[in-house]
Every structure is written in C-alpha cells, then in structure tokens.
Amino acid sequence: MSRRRWTRRWATLAIALVLALAWAVPLLWVVSSTFKPQQEIVGPERRWLPAGPTLDHWRNIADPQGRAVGVGRAFANSVVVALISTFSTLATSSLAAYAFARLRFRGREALFGVLLATMMIPNEVILVPLFLQFHRLELLNSYAALILPHAISVLGVFLLRQFMLGIPSDLIDAAAIDGAGAFRIYRHVVLPLTRPAMATLSVFAFLGSWNDFLWPLIVVNTPDKQTLPLALITFRSAYQMLDYGTVLAATLVAVAPPLLFFVFAQRYVIAGISRTGLKG
Amino acid sequence: MAARPRRTQALVAWLFLLPFLAPFVLFWAAPIVRGLYLSFTNASLTGADERFVGLANYQQLVADPTYRRALGNTVVFVVENVPVLLVAGLLLALLLNQSMPGLAAIRAAFVAPYLITASAVAIIWQFVLDPATGLLNDWLAAVGLPTQRWLSEPGQAMGAIVLITLWWRVGFPLLVLLAGLQEIPGDLYEAARLDGAGAWQRFWRITLPLLAPVLFFVFIIRLIDSFKVFAQVYLVTGGGPIGSTRVLIQYLYETGFQDFRSGYAAAIGWSLFVIILGVTAIQMRLLRRYGADE
Numbered sequence: 291m292s293r294r295r296w297t298r299r300w301a302t303l304a305i306a307l308v309l310a311l312a313w314a315v316p317l318l319w320v321v322s323s324t325f326k327p328q329q330e331i332v333g334p335e336r337r338w339l340p341a342g343p344t345l346d347h348w349r350n351i352a353d354p355q356g357r358a359v360g361v362g363r364a365f366a367n368s369v370v371v372a373l374i375s376t377f378s379t380l381a382t383s384s385l386a387a388y389a390f391a392r393l394r395f396r397g398r399e400a401l402f403g404v405l406l407a408t409m410m411i412p413n414e415v416i417l418v419p420l421f422l423q424f425h426r427l428e429l430l431n432s433y434a435a436l437i438l439p440h441a442i443s444v445l446g447v448f449l450l451r452q453f454m455l456g457i458p459s460d461l462i463d464a465a466a467i468d469g470a471g472a473f474r475i476y477r478h479v480v481l482p483l484t485r486p487a488m489a490t491l492s493v494f495a496f497l498g499s500w501n502d503f504l505w506p507l508i509v510v511n512t513p514d515k516q517t518l519p520l521a522l523i524t525f526r527s528a529y530q531m532l533d534y535g536t537v538l539a540a541t542l543v544a545v546a547p548p549l550l551f552f553v554f555a556q557r558y559v560i561a562g563i564s565r566t567g568l569k570g
Numbered sequence: 571m572a573a574r575p576r577r578t579q580a581l582v583a584w585l586f587l588l589p590f591l592a593p594f595v596l597f598w599a600a601p602i603v604r605g606l607y608l609s610f611t612n613a614s615l616t617g618a619d620e621r622f623v624g625l626a627n628y629q630q631l632v633a634d635p636t637y638r639r640a641l642g643n644t645v646v647f648v649v650e651n652v653p654v655l656l657v658a659g660l661l662l663a664l665l666l667n668q669s670m671p672g673l674a675a676i677r678a679a680f681v682a683p684y685l686i687t688a689s690a691v692a693i694i695w696q697f698v699l700d701p702a703t704g705l706l707n708d709w710l711a712a713v714g715l716p717t718q719r720w721l722s723e724p725g726q727a728m729g730a731i732v733l734i735t736l737w738w739r740v741g742f743p744l745l746v747l748l749a750g751l752q753e754i755p756g757d758l759y760e761a762a763r764l765d766g767a768g769a770w771q772r773f774w775r776i777t778l779p780l781l782a783p784v785l786f787f788v789f790i791i792r793l794i795d796s797f798k799v800f801a802q803v804y805l806v807t808g809g810g811p812i813g814s815t816r817v818l819i820q821y822l823y824e825t826g827f828q829d830f831r832s833g834y835a836a837a838i839g840w841s842l843f844v845i846i847l848g849v850t851a852i853q854m855r856l857l858r859r860y861g862a863d864e
Contacts, residue, residue, distance in 0.1 A: 299670070302665065302670060306670060307676065309662070309665075310675075311679070313679045313682075313737065314679040314682070315705065316683075316695070316698055316705070317682060317683070317694070319694075319697075319698075319705060332697075332703040333703060381589065382593070383590065385586045385589055386587050386589075386591070389584075389587045393582060394579055394583070395583035395584065396580060401587075405594075408598060408599060408602060410847070411602055411843060412794070412798050412842070412846065414800070414819050414822065414839060414842065415602075415605060415842065415843045416598070416601040416602055417826065417835075417839065418605060418608065418822075418832050418835045419600075419602070419605035420597060420601045421826075421827070422601075422608075422832065423600065423601055423604075438593060438596075439597050441593055442590055442593045442594055442597075442598070444594070444598070447590065471582075472579075472582045473582075497685060500687070501685075501686070501687035501688070502687075503687060503688050503689055503801045503805075504800060504801060504819075507823075508823075508827055518687070518689075519687040519689040519690075522687075522690065522693060523692075526689075526693055537693060538693070538697075541690045541693050541694065544686075544689065545685075545686040545687065548686060549682055549685060552681070552685055553678075560677075560681070560745060563681075563741070563742060563745045564745045564748065564749035
C-alpha cells in the first residue's frame, strides 16, 4: 500500500514537471534567443542554446541608431503611464470607498447602484464614444489620454468598500471621539487596515495599464507616445524579417517588469488573483 | 462624528467622492450614454452631418454578412475556449492541490503567461507556430507526428488561437479553482475514505459539488472575457486567413477607426453587450434552478 502511494506521488510530480516545463518553454526560448545570432533562432541551424552567444540584439535595444522605434522611450512611457495610473486608482478608489462605507449622505445607495450597473458594461463598448470624448477635449495622442481611462476603477471602489465595511466600527468611533476628522480617520485608521485589499488592487491596476493594447492602439498616433505593447508591434513590422533577435529582446523588455514583480511578490499576486474569484 | 451636523458630513462625503466621480463621469458614464445615443445615429468621424436614424444601424447589423461572420467566429471561439480553459484549469488545480517538492515554482510556470501583454504573446506564438521553423512542429516531427500549417490554414487557425489563449490565460482558472479546492475541509475526505469511497467517488460526491459555485464564477468570467476576444487574434492572424478568425471587436475596431463609421461601430459595441447580458442572464437562471435543488 505505501509503495503504491509512493509510486503515485512520483508519477504526480513527473506529470506536473513535464506540464510546467511545456508552459515555461516559450518564455525560456525567448530569453535564450536574445543571445543567438539570427541563423540560430530560425532556419536549419536553429538550436536551444546559443552556440556563439552574442550581445548584438541587446546593443540594438540600448542604442537604436536611428531606428524608427526606441524601445527605451516606449519603456519610459509605459513606466510613467502605469505608475501614475496605479497610484491614482489606489487614491481615488480608497477615498470613494471610504465615503460609501463610512460616511452618510443623501443618495449614497442609489449612486453605488449606478456604479455597480456600469460595471457590467465591457470597456470595448465605449471605445468609440471615449475616443470622441478625448477628441473633443483635444487630448488625443497625449499621456493624459493614456492615463485617464486607467486612473479610476469601479471594481476597485467595490473591492475596497467591501473590505472597509469589515473594519470594526469601534476603532473608527474611538478615533472620532478623540476628535479626529474624516480625513484623519481615513488616513490613519482605515487606510492602514485596508492594506491587503490595496495590494490586490495595485496588482490589477498595474497589469491593466502596463499590458493594455487596444486603447493605446486607438489613441496614440506618433512613436514618441507609444507604450510597450504598441511599440512592440511597430517594432515587429519594422524588423521582423531582418532581426528576430532584437524583436525578441524588445519582447523580453515588455514582459520583464510584471514577471520580476511576480517573482518578488508571488504571494501578493497569487492572493490577488485567487481572492477576486472567491468573493464573488 | 454623530454630533456633527448632517450637512457637513454630506459635504465631506462628496469631497471624498469627487476625485473618483469626476473622471468616472467624464470617461465612463458619459461615454456610455453617448455611445448608446450614437448607435441610433449615422455619426461619422469624417465630420459629415449627424442624423438620428432610429434602429437602422441595428437592422443593418442583422443583415450585414461581415457582422454575421464575425459573430459566428466569436461564438466558435467562445464555445471552444471556455470549456478548454475550464477543464484544463480544473485538472491543473487538482494536480497542484497535492503536496510536492517545488510546488511554488511549478505553479509559477502556469501563472507567468497570465501576466504578460497580448503583443508579447502574439510575437512569441508566431515563432512557436511557424510551420517551417516553429518549436511545435519540431516537436511533432520529433515524435513522428505530421506537422501542421497552424495559422495559415483556415480550418486550423481558430484552433491555434484557442491553444494560444489556453497558454496565456489558464493561470486565472487555475488559481481561483485551487483556492476553492483549499477551502474544502479535509475531514470530509477523511470521513468518505473511512466509509470506503474511492478517489473517483470522492471527486464526484465531494469535490465537484463543493467547488460548483467557484466553477460557475470562473465560467461566467471566462464567458464574458471570451466574447470580448480581440488582441491575440488581431495580432497573430489579423483576422485571417480569409476572414476565418475575424471576431466582433475587430469588426468594431475596423468600422469605427478605419472606416470612421462611429454610429455603426457603436451599434456593434452595444449588440455585443446585449449578447453578453443575454447569455449571462440565461446562465444565472440555470444556476438559480440548479442551486434551488441543493
């Protein structure tokens, strides 16, 4: 019996390892290929590990030498847009969530109902009118256009409100008796206790902004405003045939920040993704 | 706090709401209303006169062969992608719900693709699926199976897209279902084992019923997401070969931003919303009926 169990455990591990390797291979292949000369990436001489490792592709990334698309510029754009979007989402969502969870005002339930109703509507549905809105504000092809749609999150307000409702009233009442105003209670009592939910929200806000492709595709029309997902595609059409390695190096630049974040904060990311599933 | 005049508290509340509400109205609520209105007009980005045309756009949609084709392709994707992701996610979750060395690293391998942008997915998989030099055909050849044309074969391209989406998105069902499995109390299995229930029985009698609400949640989320499929298709096949993978959002994008027909594009968007709403409502009703039996 124990021998059978032992065999089963090893078989399970073997299956899991093979599948995990299959899943990891495409990304590992990208990493390895950024160090291969062109003929070792595709063509009859293709191989897993570089025979004659080269840094040419990474040199091209570092110094574009007049190429149409600067990966460095796109990277900087992505960082600025994603960081401001994430910070803004955290700030606006937590302020609004506090009002919905802890302050009394007329129309609170009705307004919250409106928010929930709009949550059902997919982003894609408002693509055309949102574009027209930025056109009217003369903000097309700007950082503002890239940031503003990602600067708030209805889901974020909902998530944080649920979390804040769970904070014991005693803590807040005690602070109020000590004479703390609404903002101080929010800042020094509620916000520190909301940290786990804020971590979850920041994961989603960052990924949503960093990885967005469709909205930048519509709203950006010059290379200097492109974020990485869009720049990659411009880059692909410009250099696909000539220089696979450099295209793959640019790809690695685009996927590295979320993946590195995942490596260092694996627990937060995993909890964030699983938690959204269980509360529903 | 209660001692404060009510009006002051309301004012404070609106101050807390303002930073959220201003962008919410400008970039979310107003476009929703305007989009709905646009869908009843012949609005165009070229600046021609905007006229109210009633239901004309929607009537045109019903008869538009390109729209019907795109809707059909989208439905094919949904019907293939949702079960594939759900079953794969469940099997992987059951696999990873057992103790094994290196579990965190193994789990990370499945979750990592979920975190990367569609453009990177598209670039990587064009290499993997290249008929002449791609990894996948190299493997098929290595184990003696016939190589495939993948993306350049009209009958095969959507299947390839489903495969790509499986690799990219399986982390979500996997993690949510894994968390669901871990909520099931271990003593239930212990008791069942003492009663002589085999692994198969334990799965059907304990795991599946207790996991049902989580499974349903993942199912609905994936269903809605799958109807909105766009980037990985657009970037890998461009909708081809010969229109066999052009989906609804791509048609919306082309209509609105290449042909500049804002009114018609808005109608495509709202038709998608109505379809999603209808399908979700049917599932909810089925769930309620099923849930009442429990």
